[in-house]
Amino acid sequence: MEGKIAMKSSEGEWQLTKIPGVTFKVLRAGAEKGAGTFLIRMSATCAYPAHVHPGGEEVWVVEGSMRVGGDRMSAGDYLYTPPGGAHDAESEEGCTFLVSLPEPVRVIER
Secondary structure (H helix, E strand, C coil): CCCCCCCCCCCCCCHHHCCCCEEEEEEEECCCCCEEEEEEEEECCEEEEEEECCCEEEEEEEEEEECCCCCECCCCCCCCCCCCEEEEEECCCCCEEEEEEECCCCEECC
């Protein structure tokens, strides 16, 4: 099937981000750098700064727990942020989550 992507859990490389304690694995790259579907790992006591989702965002927590804006999420929880939505994120215990981003996020400068 043309365009099909299948990836085993042992495939792909975890990559560092500019945010200490946050790594990611590309599952499907989007048209723009930073867009696509990713697995994200946040280490314990990790925080991701406030950012905007120009194209929206879908998140599904695989393991651990996190806070996304005002929403507390645990393994199995899902969150949709509509286009233009903004929030920060943090994880006290650490977590892994799947995220789908139609467009790259934009960190809000302080």
